[in-house]
Amino acid sequence: xxxxxxxxxxxxxxRPDQSTPNPRPRAEGTLPSFFLRPAPLIQxxxxxxxxxxxxxxxxxxxxxxxxxxxxxFNSWLHPVRTSxxxxxxxxxxxxxxxxxxxxxxxTWIESTWKDDDGTLYGALHYEPDNVCVANDHLxxxxxxxxxxxxxxxxxxxxxxxxxxxxxGSIRCDTKSPWDAGGEGDFSVILDRNKEYFYFFFSSYxxxxxxxxxxVARLRYANRDNPLGKAWKWxxxxxxxxxxxxxxxxxxxxxxxxxxxxxxxxxxxxxxxNTYLNTYVIxxxxxxxxxxxxxxxYATFNSDLSNPKGWSExxxxxxxxxxxxxxxxxxxDQGTGWYPEVIGMQKxxxxxxxxxxxxxxxxxxxRLEIVFLKPGEMKE
Amino acid sequence: xxxWTRVVWIGPFSVSLALIGTLALQNKMLQAAHPDGETADAQxxALPTVVLRPAPLLQxxxxPVPERSLDHEAxxxxxxxxxxxxxxxFNNxxxxxxxxxPDLEHLGGRFSVDLGAQxxxxxIWIESTWKDDDGTLYGAYHYEPDTICFSNQHIxxxxxxxxxxxxxxxxxWEDxxxxxxxxxxxxxxxxxxxxxxxxxxxxxxxxDHKKEFFYFYGTSYDPRFEExxxxxxxxAYADRNNPSGKVRKWYHxxxxxxxxxxxxxxxxxxxxxxxxxxxxxxxxxxxxxNTYLNMWVMxxxxxxxxxxxxxxxxxxxxxxxxxxxxxxxxAMILSRDGILQxxxxxxxxxxxxxxxxxxxxxxLRAAGDGTVIADTLSSxxxxxVIGTAQxxxxxxxxxxxxxxxxxxxRLEITFLKPGEKPD
Numbered sequence: 084x085x086x087x088x089x090x091x092x093x094x095x096x097x098r099p100d101q102s103t104p105n106p107r108p109r110a111e112g113t114l115p116s117f118f119l120r121p122a123p124l125i126q127x128x129x130x131x132x133x134x135x136x137x138x139x140x141x142x143x144x145x146x147x148x149x150x151x152x153x154x155x156f157n158s159w160l161h162p163v164r165t166s167x168x169x170x171x172x173x174x175x176x177x178x179x180x181x182x183x184x185x186x187x188x189x190t191w192i193e194s195t196w197k198d199d200d201g202t203l204y205g206a207l208h209y210e211p212d213n214v215c216v217a218n219d220h221l222x223x224x225x226x227x228x229x230x231x232x233x234x235x236x237x238x239x240x241x242x243x244x245x246x247x248x249x250x251g252s253i254r255c256d257t258k259s260p261w262d263a264g265g266e267g268d269f270s271v272i273l274d275r276n277k278e279y280f281y282f283f284f285s286s287y288x289x290x291x292x293x294x295x296x297x298v299a300r301l302r303y304a305n306r307d308n309p310l311g312k313a314w315k316w317x318x319x320x321x322x323x324x325x326x327x328x329x330x331x332x333x334x335x336x337x338x339x340x341x342x343x344x345x346x347x348x349x350x351x352x353x354x355x356n357t358y359l360n361t362y363v364i365x366x367x368x369x370x371x372x373x374x375x376x377x378x379x380y381a382t383f384n385s386d387l388s389n390p391k392g393w394s395e396x397x398x399x400x401x402x403x404x405x406x407x408x409x410x411x412x413x414x415d416q417g418t419g420w421y422p423e424v425i426g427m428q429k430x431x432x433x434x435x436x437x438x439x440x441x442x443x444x445x446x447x448x449r450l451e452i453v454f455l456k457p458g459e460m461k462e
Numbered sequence: 463x464x465x466w467t468r469v470v471w472i473g474p475f476s477v478s479l480a481l482i483g484t485l486a487l488q489n490k491m492l493q494a495a496h497p498d499g500e501t502a503d504a505q506x507x508a509l510p511t512v513v514l515r516p517a518p519l520l521q522x523x524x525x526p527v528p529e530r531s532l533d534h535e536a537x538x539x540x541x542x543x544x545x546x547x548x549x550x551x552f553n554n555x556x557x558x559x560x561x562x563x564p565d566l567e568h569l570g571g572r573f574s575v576d577l578g579a580q581x582x583x584x585x586i587w588i589e590s591t592w593k594d595d596d597g598t599l600y601g602a603y604h605y606e607p608d609t610i611c612f613s614n615q616h617i618x619x620x621x622x623x624x625x626x627x628x629x630x631x632x633x634x635w636e637d638x639x640x641x642x643x644x645x646x647x648x649x650x651x652x653x654x655x656x657x658x659x660x661x662x663x664x665x666x667x668x669x670d671h672k673k674e675f676f677y678f679y680g681t682s683y684d685p686r687f688e689e690x691x692x693x694x695x696x697x698a699y700a701d702r703n704n705p706s707g708k709v710r711k712w713y714h715x716x717x718x719x720x721x722x723x724x725x726x727x728x729x730x731x732x733x734x735x736x737x738x739x740x741x742x743x744x745x746x747x748x749x750x751x752n753t754y755l756n757m758w759v760m761x762x763x764x765x766x767x768x769x770x771x772x773x774x775x776x777x778x779x780x781x782x783x784x785x786x787x788x789x790x791x792x793a794m795i796l797s798r799d800g801i802l803q804x805x806x807x808x809x810x811x812x813x814x815x816x817x818x819x820x821x822x823x824x825x826l827r828a829a830g831d832g833t834v835i836a837d838t839l840s841s842x843x844x845x846x847v848i849g850t851a852q853x854x855x856x857x858x859x860x861x862x863x864x865x866x867x868x869x870x871x872r873l874e875i876t877f878l879k880p881g882e883k884p885d
Contacts, residue, residue: 184614
């Protein structure tokens with residue numbers, strides 16, 4: 084059987100030395116569990132990377148519903164949008180319009196949220212060019228911007244950068260092929276009280292103590308005027324400015340991102356699980372600065388306002404399982420990055436899922452994920 | 463007292479096309495540079511003077527900007543070089559274009575040069591070049607990063623300077639990396655400048671006679687007042703093919719600071735904070751070796767506010783690039799009125815703006831005196847002396863040359879040795 088399991092076995096990396104003083108929820112039996120089982124292939128449309136991958140997908144892929152229509156964004160240097168009656172019946176992708184300047188730069192839409200009035204809000208991962216090396220995109224230092232659309236994401240208004248690292252916090256001698264610094268590779272979700280959007284992002288800054296998965300938040304009330312309104316979690320409070328501020332990672336790097344032997348969680352993808360009544364984050368786990376994927380992990384928290392409430396990440400898929408699940412991709416394309424749970428029921432998305440959903444990596448799914456309540460036994 | 467108020471005007475001045483006049487001025491500003499007890503008369507005679515005379519219009523090919531109805535835009539210094547009997551010119555507007563021909567008056571065949579896959583989609587200006595003995599063309603560009611302060615916006619930006627090399631006279635370029643940049647944290651997104659939150663750019667470089675160093679004269683828009691103005695940096699000639707990390711900036715009397723992220727002590731410091739509405743400073747130096755004077759000559763813009771409104775164009779002299787204190791105090795060679803006269807391109811007749819056919823179009827407006835002004839031209843930016851004899855360029859000029867602003871010239875410039883009278 085194509086087994087892939089992850090019953091909260093606790094396997095995976097030991098906790099980083101710089102873990103927060105408060106122990107994370109980890110007691111066996113008090114946390115949800117999950118298992119993966121084989122399912123028919125679903126391939127998101129993605130972008131045509133000629134001669135390389137006709138369905139290139141290079142980030143989280145956010146989705147939303149408008150009436151009976153399901154919309155999905157895939158990104159690789161620029162976002163495209165597809166739509167259809169459900170995830171299994173999506174049409175041809177169209178490039179979206181990000182704005183005059185942004186359309187010639189490299190941006191990824193990594194999260195969206197549909198407001199009650201029909202406005203679609205989104206957040207983009209932007210990678211500046213020439214950060215360290217002239218005439219070269221890489222290494223870069225990403226920033227996170229906030230955008231708004233009135234046509235379900237075909238065209239976007241840019242509302243400015245909401246999260247960014249100190250521009251001097253870069254290491255151009257990094258061993259990373261991609262990131263000399265910056266903050267990106269994220270997802271955003273609105274809390275149940277509609278008070279805050281919570282950003283869970285990857286921090287590649289110069290300072291080792293600030294590398295890992297960070298969290299920041301922006302008031303829902305500030306969604307149309309977000310500049311200077313996002314705050315990063317730092318030393319137990321949302322006290323640091325979103326742009327240029329310091330952060331305390333909720334999952335700190337174990338080894339420096341900029342060294343060859345980097346050990347870091349990155350690329351969080353969050354959803355609200357209606358069956359568990361808790362938030363679930365999937366995480367990549369890189370074991371070197373080239374982001375070689377050691378495994379994919381899950382963590383749970385029922386209260387977004389408590390960044391210390393996230394459970395110890397538990398591996399749901401190891402390297403071998405990843406390679407099996409993404410078979411068919413070119414070897415050099417099979418990174419196993421961007422794990423994402425997407426609910427398949429009407430109204431469900433990357434942000435909302437019930438007991439069963441689809442488990443994606445790089446926009447490809449051959450696995451179904453089933454969530455189990457604490458103590459619940461596998462079928 | 464502002465330095466330019468001490469300039470002595472010794473002749474009538476008019477650049478009206480209908481009236482040929484002459485401008486001569488003497489620079490008495492070397493007192494600070496030569497505090498060795500010379501008499502005032504001796505100092506007066508110690509510096510060259512210049513005469514500006516009306517001359518037939520010369521319009522560089524420039525860059526077409528259809529969305530602004532501009533056909534000859536030139537938005538920086540415009541470097542030139544010779545290869546055999548062919549003169550090559552680079553004009554820029556967010557990207558460089560090259561034209562060529564037998565001389566400055568017969569340039570054509572303009573095309574967009576290839577800066578590299580990544581650079582071609584960014585905003586880059588080639589502001590200086592130098593042709594090596596083996597035929598290699600070296601250059602330096604002003605790069606303006608996008609979204610420094612605002613998402614989906616090019617400006618405010620914070621420029622940097624990169625070094626490039628070409629083996630085909632600048633049709634295609636190989637990027638050798640950034641060599642001069644400010645501290646990336648040194649930006650002021652609350653600036654009143656419409657363009658620059660920080661950074662270093664708007665420059666020219668030149669090789670010294672001993673072929674030891676390329677000297678860069680650029681503009682620092684640093685948020686720190688004490689680092690604003692015209693700065694100097696240098697790169698050893700021997701490092702021209704591997705320049706990364708090799709440039710040193712002039713700081714506190716020595717070449718002590720790294721080209722990237724290092725501090726500067728401006729050669730000509732700002733007079734008022736650039737980032738405030740009334741910011742005042744010299745910027746955008748253009749340098750050449752004057753074979754008649756046997757001196758280095760630098761032209762400078764002088765901004766009287768943070769929008770870089772030009773209140774005059776200035777000149778400074780030096781015999782030795784290695785001596786920072788050798789530069790004479792900048793003296794005005796063209797006032798704001800002179801700039802406007804020299805860049806007037808037509809007249810208003812019966813409410814219609816009449817301009818010469820095929821010369822320039824776009825961004826026109828009627829001035830109060832019945833003339834027609836093209837806003838881009840009338841800025842007076844990017845003053846440049848270009849020698850017109852065979853072998854002469856923006857880097858080399860003799861007794862006479864052409865005086866350009868924004869790629870257009872209606873003035874000839876004549877250099878006079880100390881004490882020499884105008885013709």
